[in-house]
Amino acid sequence: MAVLPRFLTDPDIGRHLLRDEGEVIVDEVRKHRIVYVVPALIACAGVAFLVVSAVASVQLAWLPMLLGFGLLVWAAWRALAANLDRFVITNMRVFRVNGVLSRSLATMPLGRILDITVVKPMTGRVLGYGHFTFESAAQDQGLREIRFVGAPDQRDLAIQRVVQRSGLRGPKVN
Missing domain, CATH: 1.20.5 (Single alpha-helices involved in coiled-coils or other helix-helix interfaces)
Structure with a gap:
């Protein structure tokens, strides 16, 4: 028997997917363990x-x-708020779900991502976390900064791979 109900411990990412359009999860990113120190x-x-x-x-x-x-x-x-904060990379978009009692969903299609900045502070380099900043053509966006991402280099490569495979950046030039 669970101590907390499932809706308080799982953000239920699957219900936000466009399954009929063929959207699949490439990576679901939880916050790094460092967020539980405070x-x-x-x-x-x-x-x-x-x-x-x-x-x-x-x-x-x-x-x-x-x-x-x-x-x-x-x-x-x-701790519960940190546990429910998820960043998801799919084959069509990136989105973030967070919130305990009220949930917020911020989405950015892969085609709108112009630049990704990965910042790894000294402690992040030692402990294996970093922060993402997404740049797009839009001035204000709901998905700009994702903090305390574990294995940020691998996550950045996963996003770049998905963008490349989707054909949004053009073909590879040899």
Whole structure:
């Protein structure tokens, strides 16, 4: 039996695919594990407040207990939000689904991608994550920056391969 209902732990990517048009998933990208560090630290602070409430006087124990539970809930919310944030590469487009209670979907067809910038900060180079920035002809787009992508070089190559195979960049020149 699951602790949380499926709609809270799985963004259900399949329902956003254009299956009748032949769209298939090339890669579904979860956030890198580094995004769980801050929620873990917040949870540790919450546990510390709960420990303090256990040794505090009865009259004042409610305040650290309330803070501890509040921090634990906040940490769980941040971890759940990171778990539900997915970036998907298909043979037709790239899209991002995120949100816990309300979901948002940002889509960009492969033909609109003009440039992809991959930024790997020093810690990202060591731990294996990076950030994507998509440039398109549109001024404002819902899918501009994707942060904390694991194995960013391989993901970039996957996008470039899909764009090349779709014929959007023209044939290879020898």
